Amino acid sequence: MTNTEILESIAGYVDIVGEDAIETDAALTEFKFDNCDIIFKDSSYFFCQTRVADERYLTYKKVLLTRFDRLYNPYADETYKRLISTNTLEMRFDFGHTQPNWKEIISLGFYGLKKRAEEYERECKDKKKLRFYSALVRVYNAAERFIKRVISEAERTGRYEIAKGLSNLLVGAPSNMFEAFQMLLLFHNMQHFAEETWIRTFGRVDTLLSPFYEKENKDEATLLVGKFISEIHGHGMSENQPFALGGTDKLGNSLINELSYIFINEYRRINPAYVKIHILCAKSTEEDFLKLCLDSVRGGANSICFMGDEAMKKAILKLGAAEEDAIDYHVDGCYEAGAYGEVTSPATGRISLAKALEWTIHDGYDVLTGY
Numbered sequence: 001m002t003n004t005e006i007l008e009s010i011a012g013y014v015d016i017v018g019e020d021a022i023e024t025d026a027a028l029t030e031f032k033f034d035n036c037d038i039i040f041k042d043s044s045y046f047f048c049q050t051r052v053a054d055e056r057y058l059t060y061k062k063v064l065l066t067r068f069d070r071l072y073n074p075y076a077d078e079t080y081k082r083l084i085s086t087n088t089l090e091m092r093f094d095f096g097h098t099q100p101n102w103k104e105i106i107s108l109g110f111y112g113l114k115k116r117a118e119e120y121e122r123e124c125k126d127k128k129k130l131r132f133y134s135a136l137v138r139v140y141n142a143a144e145r146f147i148k149r150v151i152s153e154a155e156r157t158g159r160y161e162i163a164k165g166l167s168n169l170l171v172g173a174p175s176n177m178f179e180a181f182q183m184l185l186l187f188h189n190m191q192h193f194a195e196e197t198w199i200r201t202f203g204r205v206d207t208l209l210s211p212f213y214e215k216e217n218k219d220e221a222t223l224l225v226g227k228f229i230s231e232i233h234g235h236g237m238s239e240n241q242p243f244a245l246g247g248t249d250k251l252g253n254s255l256i257n258e259l260s261y262i263f264i265n266e267y268r269r270i271n272p273a274y275v276k277i278h279i280l281c282a283k284s285t286e287e288d289f290l291k292l293c294l295d296s297v298r299g300g301a302n303s304i305c306f307m308g309d310e311a312m313k314k315a316i317l318k319l320g321a322a323e324e325d326a327i328d329y330h331v332d333g334c335y336e337a338g339a340y341g342e343v344t345s346p347a348t349g350r351i352s353l354a355k356a357l358e359w360t361i362h363d364g365y366d367v368l369t370g371y
Helices: 003-011 020-034 053-069 078-085 103-124 128-157 158-170 177-195 218-234 258-270 287-298 309-316 323-327 353-361
Strands: 036-037 049-051 089-091 243-246 275-281 304-308 330-332 336-338 349-351
Touching: 020 128, 020 177, 036 128, 049 078, 049 218, 053 078, 078 089, 078 103, 078 258, 078 323, 103 128, 103 158, 103 177, 128 158, 128 177, 218 258, 243 258, 243 330, 275 287, 275 309, 287 304, 304 309, 309 323, 309 336, 349 353
Parallel strands: 243 275, 275 304
Antiparallel strands: 036 049, 089 349, 330 336
């Protein structure tokens, strides 16, 4: 397809040059769900990978970037223009560090999430909010069509367990550990790929998946953990895809459990290049678990970040978070932390210390430009 044909096909959903960001984003996300390629790799044990043809993808990005330019143009401010044009300051948007509410995603499943969106739309009396809920339902309807396409392709290629699990998720919440892992990867695809708001952690997976682990055969659970690590490694994300282990409850008791050990042991065995682990350490964290993590680092499986649980909570409380939200904090990306329910974003600017020194020496002017 030519760019013109692609633009015309997208315009069939909505006028992409319009100013209605909600409608436009819903239409573009719907377009990706309906037109993406479905790819099963050797590492695809729970879900597929997806892509859009190059021209379509570039067109999609062009639309979004154009909107971001309209939303915020730092050059419109004379001070920022001066700092940026002299390479003293770099500024950018950061839509790349999010953690969805994994607790609700796992407890509700795709079916429950879609049903809740439909209920919000049906009961909403506020016209502005209704626009959002209607767009949300539109996206979930497209996601449902996408899942059905994945099921068909899974059946066609003999991946019957994937097809069965996804079929179950269309009518209910995850009922076993396989479906829980599948729901994590399904939602990751929905947000990370289709919406293009990057997910930078799967959350505290040992706590999140513990109820499913307790009902699972332990050998099968170990197999599933290894397959999950291999599958997210198979995504090949150069910035790594993290998850967290450990932390403490409101009484300071360690949340390390049997599943925590399995995750570390499987991580050590696989030694994936594209997976990172946040270890939430506290005084109550089991010493043998910490030694196991350190053995992993010494053995070369070392994309592990040790974080002080108590210090993280104190810092988040100082920012005004409620105590229960600070206790259940999350870590995403490299080591950015936030309270439960908070959208965490890292610093999105860089200052050149060398240029700052130059400005100081030369009475506040850039020697190359005189600006």
